[in-house]
Amino acid sequence: xxxxxxxxxxxxxxxxxxxxxxxxxxxxxxxxxxxxxxxxxxxxxxxxxxxxxxxxxxxxxxxxxxxxxxxxxxxxxxxxxxxxxxxxxxxxxxxxxxxxxxxxxxxxxxxxxxxxxxxxxxxxxxxxxxxxxxxxxxxxxxxxxxxxxxxxxxxxxxxxxxxxxxxxxxxxxxxxxxxxxxxxxxxxxxxxxxxxxxxxxxxxxxxxxxxxxxxxxxxxxxxxxxxxxxxxxxxxxxxxxxxxxx
Numbered sequence: 706x707x708x709x710x711x712x713x714x715x716x717x718x719x720x721x722x723x724x725x726x727x728x729x730x731x732x733x734x735x736x737x738x739x740x741x742x743x744x745x746x747x748x749x750x751x752x753x754x755x756x757x758x759x760x761x762x763x764x765x766x767x768x769x770x771x772x773x774x775x776x777x778x779x780x781x782x783x784x785x786x787x788x789x790x791x792x793x794x795x796x797x798x799x800x801x802x803x804x805x806x807x808x809x810x811x812x813x814x815x816x817x818x819x820x821x822x823x824x825x826x827x828x829x830x831x832x833x834x835x836x837x838x839x840x841x842x843x844x845x846x847x848x849x850x851x852x853x854x855x856x857x858x859x860x861x862x863x864x865x866x867x868x869x870x871x872x873x874x875x876x877x878x879x880x881x882x883x884x885x886x887x888x889x890x891x892x893x894x895x896x897x898x899x900x901x902x903x904x905x906x907x908x909x910x911x912x913x914x915x916x917x918x919x920x921x922x923x924x925x926x927x928x929x930x931x932x933x934x935x936x937x938x939x940x941x942x943x944x945x946x947x948x949x950x951x
Contacts, residue, residue: 742766745920747946759784761944774802774810782942793821808838812850814873816895823861823940824931828902830856830895832873840878847878856897860932871897885912901929910948918948 745763750756766777777799784792800814811834818828834852841847850873857868874894882888886909893904903926910920924942931938 740766740768741951743948743950745922745946745948747922747944749944755786756788757784757786759944761942761946763946772804774804776800776802791822794823795819802836808841810836812836812852814852814854820861823926824928824935824938825858826861828856828858830854830871830873832871832895834873836875844881845878847876849877850875856895858900862932862934865932867899869897869899871895882909886910887912899930903927903929916950918950920946920948922946 742765743763744765745761747759747761749759751758760781760783762781764777764779766775768775778797780794780796782792782794783790796819797817798814800812802810802812804810813833814831816828816830816832818825820826820828832852832854834850834854836848836850839847839849852873854871854873855868856871857866859866872895874892874896876892877890879887879889889906889908889910891904891906895902905925906922908920908922910918912918922942922944925939926941927939929938
């Protein structure tokens, strides 16, 4: 019975995503919007008694149609000391939103997380639910989403895999502090009976031109439960990135 629920849920999500692109083609005959996005890159290197390198990369795409909105985000983080890697992480998120009106939508989302030095590698989730624009003004916007889905976790050390039904909660907001300064925050929580994963990102971007900006970033990741042999439940990353908007 449990496997039947999983298969039904996954089938529904794929049909939802497929329908998004099928309807997009019809609607884009009326309203055509090109893909927009941004790329971020940060690098730090030191030499001397200890040689260290740190590189992080983020790519964001969004396409906003009359009835559908599609998003893609990909990230990479690699750090090493004396040519030995001590952190390596890659993530991808894909989401399609079916707009109900100006303030609400239905969504289908896929998240993939490969944390080579973390507790789980990889972590994969499929979720669907409802989103609503909680606040909106010329300088500030706050959006929330709630939903449910399916997640599969593979323990990094043992290779053991497990899967479960999960709940999903998201808060996403931005604030135009000054004409050239923008503050963004995003909190994602995936709740399951065996583990709750929380991801918080915040960033302060200062525009240098219409296309370029410098951005201070902070990320916090937490797993409520980690496998035996893992001691850290929380990871944080702080960085300075160059942002290019296109």
